[in-house]
Structures are given as structure tokens and as C-alpha cells.
Amino acid sequence: MNESEILDIYQKVGGFRAGHFVFVSGLHADTYINKNAVYPYTGEISKICLDIANKFKGQNIDVVVGPSTGGIILSQWVAHHLSQIEGKDVYSVYADKDGEGFVIKRGYEDIVKNHTVLVVEDLVTTGGSLKKVIAEAQRVGGTVAGAVAVVNRGGVTADMIGNPPTFISLLNVHLEQWPQAECELCQADIPVNTDVGHGKEFLSKK
Template sequence: MTREEILDIFTKTGAMLTGHFRLTSGKHSNRYFQCAQVLQYPHYTERLCQEIAQRFAGQGVETVIGPAMGGILVSYEVARALGVRSLFTERENGKMLLRRNFTVAPGEKVLVVEDVITTGGSVAEVIELVRGLGGEVVGVGVLVDRSNGKADLGVRTEALLTVSVETFEPDHCPLCDQGIPAIKPGSRQV
């Protein structure tokens, strides 16, 4: 898929928002990618996740894993495209865990996926979890890297869309200075 095709999907689905947003990281931004708007359409989800899968074909991936919530559908569809199993992690008491009797075997080749990364914090936690269980992380696949490639995860990272989105510390936010209320559109209310 071309960048234009991917942007077209995000535009058609209303997944690219403008305004004043409070991100999960605590920072503020004037743009937000609500990938749930794309993921509600199975035909778009399938196309995008097939693209991620193609980028990791031939790498021996045995399992795909993504953090809840945003990574669940991405993990499932990428795993389906690769013909492997799909797992997801959940946060419990502030810590990323595998629950529901999910496990990763020592030496198992795992692809970590996510819908959007800004700082890469959640993905880094999943990588640490997989490695702690003895799994081998072959890479990270993501729909949108809004860090513009600045989130260094220490492994091969493939983003379908890499964008530079300006973020601000809350106490130095020009949108706050203008009196524009910040909203938190994501799934976690922090």
C-alpha cells in the first residue's frame, strides 16, 4: 500500500482528529489518531494488517501480540494474515501482563503490534514482558508512529504511517494558553 492509500483510509474513517487533546503520556497535542475509527471497518483493518504482515513475512513469526486495547484487533488480523496465533496483554495494577492463561515459550519468535505509538511506552512494556518469558522479539509493527520515528524500541519497527505530531508539556501548552479545553479521546482515562 502507498502512503496516500493509507492516509485515504484514515481520512475516510475520520481517524485523524484536530483540536486540543490530552494524550495517554500526559502531553497535549493539536492532532490525534483515533485508530478505533479505522478498526471498526473489517475490510480496512484487514488491508492495513496484511500490509504489516507482509513486512514481517519470512521472519519466522510464531505469535503476534499487542497491548489492550488498541493492539488487540491489530494483533488478531496480523496473526491471521501470517497464519499464527494472536495474544494480547492487559494492564493490571499499572503493570502489563499476560492473563487468561496466555504464555510465551522460551525461544518463541514474537511480533509485537500496536495501533498507535507516541512514546512507545506500552510497546516497550510488551517487549520487556515477552523477553522476560524468554521469547524472541522479531520486531514491532504499528499502524501509526506519531513520534516520527523518534520512539526507539530497540528492534526493527515497521509503521504504515509515520507522522510528526507536535506535542506539548501541559504547563507549556499554547492551546491551554488560548483557553481551549483539552479532551482525552482514547480508551484510558488518565
């Protein structure tokens, strides 16, 4: 799939919205990405994950690891498709949130150990979570062969996530955001969206 096909899917399910948004960081923007909007549509998720599986065909992936929460769903579908493509059991496990980090537990560490691992994540902004999950997979004895972000909105590169041999982003989005004082939408009195993001809190403090 090319970038515009991925973008089409996210737009179709309402994952990309134009308007006037306030993020938790306090910054304002004209675009909001709701990565979770796509998960109810299993057909679309399956298509995206088949695309990821095809990109790692023949690379001996044994286990797909996704960080909680969205990554779990991706991990399941990618492993399912890779199992069919490779004609073997490719396992799907997930990393639990653990304070600011991630931990592979529940016995999944034994599945990752001494195996070739693919790490999948839905949205990266700084790449921090992906970097932590890659490090965790290595800590429990896995060999990370690659990492995937479905949407990369922060220009994240392989060196920002610990240099896995392959890092693929299916859709790269350049997201403009500004402090409130520089927000042209505020200056133009465009109403702040209160359905998503931090708009409601912003307005209540005004």
C-alpha cells in the first residue's frame, strides 16, 4: 500500500480531522490524528497489517511484539498474516505499560527469547515508546529485526528508536503545532474543538 491508500483509510474512519485543536501539551494545531478510530474496522486493520507482513516476508520473523494498547491489535493481525505467508506459527505478544516504560511479562518473555522479533506500533511522535519496547525485547533475549510505525507524525528515524536494522513508517505526516500566543486559529476566532484533545480544559480555564 502506498501512503495515500493508508491516508484514505484513516480519513474514511474519521482518524484525521481538520479544525482547531488543543493538545495535552498545551500546543494548538489544525489537524488531529485519532489513531484509535481505525480499530473498530477489522477489514481495514487486516489490510494494513497484511501490508506490514508482506514487507517482512522472508525475514524469518518468529514473534511480533506490540506495545499496549493499539500495538496489541496490530501485533495480532501482523502475526496472523505472517503465519499464513511463511507457513509457520509466527507468534503475537505484547508489552505492558509499566510506569513510564514497557515490560514483556506474562510468560511472553520466554516466547521472545532467542527469537527474531518485529515490533509494531500505531502512531509515533517522538518514538519514545517504540524505542522502549525494542530495548525491552532485546533485554529479554530477542533479536529485533525490524520496527514499524503505521503513522509517523514526528519525523522519527531509526536512530531515534535504537537503530533496528529496518524501520518502516507506512504514512508520514507533518503536523504543524504552535503555542497559543502564535495560533492563527485563535487570532481568527475559530472555535476550539471540544470533542477530542484538550480543548474543553483549555476553554474552561479561559
